[in-house]
Structures are given as C-alpha cells and as structure tokens.
Amino acid sequence: MAVRTVLRMGHPLLLQAAAPVQSFGTAELRELVADMDDTMRALSGAGIAAPQIGVSLRVVIFEVTHNPRYPQAEPVPYTVLINPTLDLLGDERDEAWEGCLSVPGLRGVVARHTNLRYRGFDLDGRPLDRTVTGFHARVVQHEVDHLDGILYPQRVADLRWFGFEDELFPDRSALPPG
Numbered sequence: 001m002a003v004r005t006v007l008r009m010g011h012p013l014l015l016q017a018a019a020p021v022q023s024f025g026t027a028e029l030r031e032l033v034a035d036m037d038d039t040m041r042a043l044s045g046a047g048i049a050a051p052q053i054g055v056s057l058r059v060v061i062f063e064v065t066h067n068p069r070y071p072q073a074e075p076v077p078y079t080v081l082i083n084p085t086l087d088l089l090g091d092e093r094d095e096a097w098e099g100c101l102s103v104p105g106l107r108g109v110v111a112r113h114t115n116l117r118y119r120g121f122d123l124d125g126r127p128l129d130r131t132v133t134g135f136h137a138r139v140v141q142h143e144v145d146h147l148d149g150i151l152y153p154q155r156v157a158d159l160r161w162f163g164f165e166d167e168l169f170p171d172r173s174a175l176p177p178g
Contacts, residue, residue, distance in 0.1 A: 001034035003042045004053040006101045009151050014102060018049075018056045018147045020083045024125030029059075033080055033123055036061050044069045045101045046076070047139050049146030052102050058083045060143035064135070069099065076136045081128060084120035084144050088113045089131070096135075098142060098152045099165070107169075108162035110155045112138045 007014055021029065032055055040048040040061060046069070047062030063078035064070055093111045100106075117131045118140050132140065142152060156162045 001031060001038050004035050004039045006039060006043065006048075006052050007054055009100075009103045009153065011102075013051055013054060013056060014146070014151060015149045016051070016056060017149050018051050018058045020058050021121075024082070024121060025123065029082075029123060032057070032059060033061060040101075043101050046070055046073070047143040048101060049143050051146055051149075058147045060084065060140075060147065062139050062143055064139065074135045076139055079128070080123045081118065081140070081143075082121045082123070082125075084118055084140075084147070086141065086144055087117040087119075089115040089117060096138060098138070100142070100152055102146075102151060103153060105164055105166070106153070106162065107165050108153055108156035109158070110142075110152050111157065112141050116140065118144075 023029070032050060036048050036050060036053060036059070039053055046064045047060060050057045050059040060081050061079065062076060064073050064076040090113070092114045094114050095109050095111045097107045098110045114137060115131070115133050116137045117129070119127070119129045122128055145152070153162060
C-alpha cells in the first residue's frame with residue numbers, strides 16, 4: 001500500500017465531522033486501512049484517523065508497542081475501529097502530554113477521562129466492545145476527536161503547557177508518554 005501525506009492543523013478537512021462507513025470489508029476500505037497503517041508506522045504514530053490522510057470517514061487505527069515517540073507508554077493493542085462511540089465512565093480525568101501527526105513537533109498537556117468504554121466495528125463489520133483505562137483510553141479519545149473535527153490543541157487548557165518538543169524536552173530521553 002502507501003505512506004500518505006498527513007494533513008496538518010489548519011487544513012479545513014480536519015475541522016469537519018467525518019461520515020460514517022456504510023460498507024464493511026470492501027477493497028476500498030481495506031486499502032484505506034492499509035494506507036493508514038503504513039502512514040502511522042512510517043511516522044511512529046500511536047494512532048491515526050482517516051481524516052488525517054484526507055479521507056472523511058469514521059475510521060481510526062491505533063497501536064503502541066515499542067514507539068520512539070512514546071518511549072514510556074503502556075502497550076495498546078493494534079485496533080481498527082470504525083464508526084466508534086465512546087461512553088465515558090465516571091468523572092475521573094488525568095492530565096498528560098499529547099502529540100499528533102497533524103501537529104508535528106508540538107506537545108501539549110490535555111485532560112482526558114481515565115476510564116471509558118468504546119464500541120464500533122472492525123474492518124469486516126464485526127462488533128468491537130472494550131472497556132479501557134489509562135493511556136489506552138487517552139489514545140482512543142484523541143483519535144475519535146479527529147472524527148469530530150477536534151485536534152488536541154483545542155483541548156489544551158493552559159497554553160503554558162503547549163510548545164515545541166525540542167524546547168519542552170531538550171533531552172529526548174526525558175520525553176513523557178502521551
């Protein structure tokens with residue numbers, strides 16, 4: 001498949017709500033997911049949403065294993081999540097640093113719910129239903145935000161905690177997870 005160009009913050013497509021997927025298991029959907037996967041891996045992303053590569057559909061993928069952009073992050077299993085819905089469980093939130101392939105070179109502190117249930121479908125239309133916590137919950141919320149036209153800088157409450165990675169973390173080994 002192909003590594004695609006990632007749209008950057010400011011592109012109008014990233015501000016739009018994406019359309020739901022109507023047909024599962026198609027060659028077009030498989031090609032889209034393969035391109036998303038190639039692009040995410042080439043850029044060491046923790047996840048990517050279809051709108052980030054110019055396709056306004058409610059499709060996200062994510063995975064964290066040994067990722068140089070997130071050296072201390074807990075593992076998150078590879079997931080293709082289509083037409084997701086989120087149920088936030090409780091009011092508990094935590095603040096952590098986030099980055100984004102559409103906002104290259106920047107990081108910001110974002111408060112996210114620590115517990116959630118997500119539902120949706122896999123590539124072939126089989127239902128997914130998971131309850132997750134911690135970094136996994138953060139990644140899902142970040143990626144699903146893309147489907148609603150939201151980028152993480154819109155969720156940074158205090159701009160003192162938003163800036164360029166090389167200024168915030170001159171020692172890359174000290175880069176925090178998230």
